[in-house]
Amino acid sequence: MIIECVPNFSESRNKQVIETIIDNLSSIPDIKIINRHSDDDHNRTVLTMIGDEVSIPEAAFKAARLAQEHINIFQHTGQHPRIGALDVLPFIPLGDTPMSVCVQIAREVGKRIGEELQIPVYLYEEAALRPERRKLENVRRGEFEALIHQIETNPAKAPDFGPKKVGSAGAIAVGARMPLIAFNVYLNTNDQSIAVAIAKKIRQSSGGLPNVKALGLLVNGIAQVSMNLTDYRKTGLSQVMEAIRREAALSGTSIHHTELVGLIPRDAVLDAAAFFLQNDHLTHHRIIESHL
């Protein structure tokens, strides 16, 4: 089973700390760090690790321990909201991995972090034990500074695992979620209002496609529909493309080209190919390289 884990560390400016963390994590067997992104304004580093159901929980726990050893949240400044040294720890199912596996891993790793490292843990999104904690923004509201004072006394701030007090590692939001696809569609027009209208038409928040967030922008003088597909297994690239094609045609324009930001899951690509080829049996098992 292939699982992605994306630990967000509240550190970027101290390169030595980041290198130490990366060196330690990448030495774990069957773990590969496929992306790192540091932002000094946010003072935050996001690592993308992939591994299996054995290596990923191990790497995730180690990420929490390394953050505890090397990052002091009391000294952290930066624009990005955070509650801890290791701020967020999501597990993401890839390939055929069921979401339930990631939910279980999130809860087990969360429990271990709480007990062994004595760090308060809040479970969010699919792994949430309390419905109000599904949304990460709720868990992080008030940030670390609010937690310091409220964690002991406010039942709404009681952690799912670990002690009702924060040390230098702060707290950690541990969750399970689908991979995001960041997908931008450029139109054959410089009229931003068309992109805005299409975005409004297709996004979930205004009654469009489920699991689609969309904005209409003007990028380099070209109208762009900028999207997040938050569950590509439910609303895939093919549905989004067809919807935008139709809406663009109704506005007298068309798609010029598209852009994928970052990496995307294999099955999202297969969905696009299968739709175009009108072939319901196109799975990764049919691809030669999948067998190597």
Place this chain on the structure above:
Amino acid sequence: MIIECVPNFSESRNKQVIETIIDNLSSIPDIKIINRHSDDDHNRTVLTMIGDEVSIPEAAFKAARLAQEHINIFQHTGQHPRIGALDVLPFIPLGDTPMSVCVQIAREVGKRIGEELQIPVYLYEEAALRPERRKLENVRRGEFEALIHQIETNPAKAPDFGPKKVGSAGAIAVGARMPLIAFNVYLNTNDQSIAVAIAKKIRQSSGGLPNVKALGLLVNGIAQVSMNLTDYRKTGLSQVMEAIRREAALSGTSIHHTELVGLIPRDAVLDAAAFFLQNDHLTHHRIIESHL
């Protein structure tokens, strides 16, 4: 580098021999047998192996040696044309592997088979040293029975490597070629003449798309355009789909669904997805699972 090798053995009825060959080949490190197909009428077994530039030449040589040990071409009967116990040994580049690597491997393995096993070897397709040997049907014309008498005296039958005489292993055609994609398109009609007309329009032999072979058939009462794409990097699934969509519309029908026979290369799927998504940057490097 990922390389496919598809040894064709002139044996199918003796299951013990086939099992011995498969057991021996699959025990080679970094070799995976991803498909086997035996036909008792042809009395022929086709194995699909994948590996790298070190393991594949080793497995290919071993395939020739195993065939020599276990199959006597003098006793072979079957419908399929053949010149040897291991009849055909093609090397096929997958992923980013250049064809030139497979050409080199074919020539080196061919030389080794000729010298160490004393089996006559004919290089074909991209690996051919003589232009008239590019086509496998030319190499195999007259089959093993013609070779017995002509190999010593007819310069046109002189092997590229190995002795000018055949033993119980016969001869081997060793080549390098692109992977074939067997791709069938079912139309929303039971009128076979439409499939026949479309096949004629799109196939290379009647002036259509290069590297496309096509026939119009009636399969389970549905008109089907049955194709081989012989070089998907030059003419891909997207071009073929678009051509058939256009021709079908001109005949007042449309594509119902499509069918891929056997396995296909990853990059052929990416081409279809990239075309549909109007995204020129969709390579396997963008796919999360490619990094595991």
